[in-house]
Amino acid sequence: MNDETVKSWLKEVKYKDNNIVDGGRVVKVEASDDIFGKKVSVDLVIDSPAIHVKKKLEEDIRDVVARKAGKDVEVKLNIKVVVPESEKMKPIERIKNIIAIASGKGGVGKSTVTANLAASLARMGFRTAILDADVYGPSIPLMFDVANARPHAVKEGDKTWIIPVEAYGVKILSIGFFAPADQAVIWRGSMANSALNQLMFDAKWEDLDFMLIDLPPGTGDIQLSVMQMVPVTGAVVVTTPQNVAVADVRRAVNMFANPSINVPVLGIIENMAYFQPAECPENKYYIFGREGGQHLAEQLNLPLLGQVPLVQSIREAGDVGRPAALQKDTEVARIWEQITQNTVEKTVERNKKLPPTEKIRITNQAGCSVK
Numbered sequence: 001m002n003d004e005t006v007k008s009w010l011k012e013v014k015y016k017d018n019n020i021v022d023g024g025r026v027v028k029v030e031a032s033d034d035i036f037g038k039k040v041s042v043d044l045v046i047d048s049p050a051i052h053v054k055k056k057l058e059e060d061i062r063d064v065v066a067r068k069a070g071k072d073v074e075v076k077l078n079i080k081v082v083v084p085e086s087e088k089m090k091p092i093e094r095i096k097n098i099i100a101i102a103s104g105k106g107g108v109g110k111s112t113v114t115a116n117l118a119a120s121l122a123r124m125g126f127r128t129a130i131l132d133a134d135v136y137g138p139s140i141p142l143m144f145d146v147a148n149a150r151p152h153a154v155k156e157g158d159k160t161w162i163i164p165v166e167a168y169g170v171k172i173l174s175i176g177f178f179a180p181a182d183q184a185v186i187w188r189g190s191m192a193n194s195a196l197n198q199l200m201f202d203a204k205w206e207d208l209d210f211m212l213i214d215l216p217p218g219t220g221d222i223q224l225s226v227m228q229m230v231p232v233t234g235a236v237v238v239t240t241p242q243n244v245a246v247a248d249v250r251r252a253v254n255m256f257a258n259p260s261i262n263v264p265v266l267g268i269i270e271n272m273a274y275f276q277p278a279e280c281p282e283n284k285y286y287i288f289g290r291e292g293g294q295h296l297a298e299q300l301n302l303p304l305l306g307q308v309p310l311v312q313s314i315r316e317a318g319d320v321g322r323p324a325a326l327q328k329d330t331e332v333a334r335i336w337e338q339i340t341q342n343t344v345e346k347t348v349e350r351n352k353k354l355p356p357t358e359k360i361r362i363t364n365q366a367g368c369s370v371k
Contacts (some may be wrong), residue, residue: 041090106217109271119323120340122169126209132174138301161204234266240293267303306339
């Protein structure tokens with residue numbers, strides 16, 4: 001096993017329309033087979049910042065080396081990503097603010113928050129849209145009573161545009177429009193990312209003040225890919241008061257604060273903060289813990305945008321497809337209005353104090369060693 005032999009093996013690894021050797025992606029190969037064991041080091045340069053592309057290359061290289069030289073070979077990969085200016089993603093035109101709605105874990109009411117924030121923004125007169133990026137659990141169509149709607153397409157010259165569905169003044173696109181409600185979306189990360197890219201850039205959004213992106217729970221590939229696609233103005237993180245949710249929210253906040261991502265967190269929304277029975281409004285019951293989101297916001301020096309009570313009408317409104325924020329002259333509507341005002345204020349403040357967010361560009365050298 002020597003450098004040239006390993007290099008010839010690497011011709012089996014494909015990248016785009018060529019193999020990584022003939023395509024000029026392999027910068028350096030070092031191979032050794034001595035008393036210290038078998039080792040292979042490969043330096044690559046690629047032009048795609050997508051996480052799933054890098055992972056696929058790593059898997060393919062490890063596989064081919066293991067097949068040719070045995071599974072006991074220690075493989076070290078150094079992948080440098082350099083995106084040409086001509087191929088860098090462009091921001092979505094005519095959209096002023098893109099807000100990511102995130103959560104560290106599922107079940108905290110992130111989509112409910114997204115729906116009510118959007119409805120409240122539209123009610124205040126802001127031109128608003130939702131991109132439902134929760135690929136494996138798209139619930140926004142149901143919450144706006146458009147689950148049976150289908151976006152249509154229009155052709156302008158050589159370009160075909162997707163026209164978003166509209167409800168209560170909010171433009172909506174979701175994977176849920178393109179898959180039967182009872183059918184699981186069984187996609188690998190690359191397929192989901194490709195679909196989201198199409199919904200984002202091939203849609204006729206027109207002028208918008210706010211686009212809310214309902215992210216999947218957690219801190220995985222789709223979250224990173226969305227932030228590679230567009231410059232996100234800021235993030236709103238949703239939690240419940242309970243400790244297990246608060247612990248996961250820390251991870252979500254840390255993801256946005258990571259230097260390679262650097263998306264400002266506008267604040268935290270504490271959902272299901274307390275239960276206040278209608279027949280005894282003076283009583284509050286802290287079913288999921290007390291003020292966990294508030295304490296976390298204080299610890300992280302982030303604004304608490306609001307606390308949403310555990311109210312039956314919010315759940316019922318989501319189930320029938322009319323967000324509770326649209327209920328006039330109710331305490332629930334006033335709560336959502338205040339949270340929305342706080343979110344808008346923090347967005348304005350962020351835009352005054354900070355430069356526009358840049359899309360993630362992974363240009364540092366990332367290495368991994370696998371045995």
